[in-house]
Amino acid sequence: MKIHVNYKCLNSRFVHLQEHLLDILDKVAIDDILVVLSVANACGKMCDGLAAKCTEMIVKSDADIITLEKALPQPVVKRIVDKRRQLGLNMPENFNFLDKHVNRIHRALDSDDVELVRLLLKEGHTTLDDAYALHYAVAYCDVKTTTELLDLGLAV
Template sequence: MLINSLLFLQRHLFYILDRVAIDDVPIILSIANLCGRLCGKLLDKCIEIVVMSELDVVTLEKALPSEIVKQVEEARATLGLQALESSGYPGKHVKRIHRALDSDDVELVRMLLKEGQTSLDDAYALHYAVAYCDSKITSELLDLGLADINYRNQRGYTVLHIAAMRREPTLIVSLLTKGASPADLTLDGRKAVQISKRLTRSVDYYRTTDEGKASPKERLCIEILEQAERRDPLVGEASVSLAMAGDDLRGLVTFKRP
């Protein structure tokens, strides 16, 4: 029974593999890796996709077992994709900044920046914090005032795009009130609200909630981003008005929560 279930799972994941966003492939890869030899074909296909993708090393190290990351790195080297690999591989100083963020130590980040070897933007520190750290750390990093809120990483994502993927309302509000632009597009033409919608199941979005109870976080993210877009409808322009609209956006989060 278990074997049949795993084989069915492999067939299903194989079917959707070409339809999912590249950011979701590591999740499928992890499932295939856990299933072992029964999902060997799925595992090989996922690794092949990741090798040829623009997923950077930091993302892979956070999402996958070390032996899989090593396999991807070796395959990229064999195929002559070292340029792709090195472009996303953080230097020692950047790694120290990332480790400081992992330890929730913004003061150490400040000290490392004073050494002058890199900047918050060059280290993609804000992207890293939004993706992997507590929202409090992101707020403290924003308060340093040293990062470009609309800076893009190697894959063309702004921090608001990353926050939409994480589906954390407080993060989204923090970024919007600091001037993040909800109109900025990814390289494949998506805005943050579209990313959030793609990651939200219909059942979660349309679920009714009792008065005074919290709305699902996924729906709340969409509502906040839609409200932000109504205040800042011009594609490509910085969201100056959103920084002034912080109280309204925070009020939306506060009102929706218990």
């Protein structure tokens, strides 16, 4: 009986928190909405309304594919990209997923392997600038990796 009462109390508080989040969501930055959507997605059915509202806002936002992939599970990213496509929201980076060379550079940066980045750039398929590698490093890598990337001296 006591567990049942505790569950009802927790559930009631959770519903109030969800309602509060729905009320203030319009005032929240997209980066924070990504976090809310990630949590709402993890909660499952209990947060369907919150997840739907967050998804709707992100679909209409200018959040790029890399940001979405870093913050959300792949099925959620796919739903957002598909919805953007249905609505005719032309966001080129969402439809032309980054080519394999750029993805390799980003993965090397994710593993803090600046030497691998240098080798990939030497292959000549893309440049540091074309891969937006400095932007990526600043946004997603630690300071040491970004500094090492700058020290390569390959940015224009």
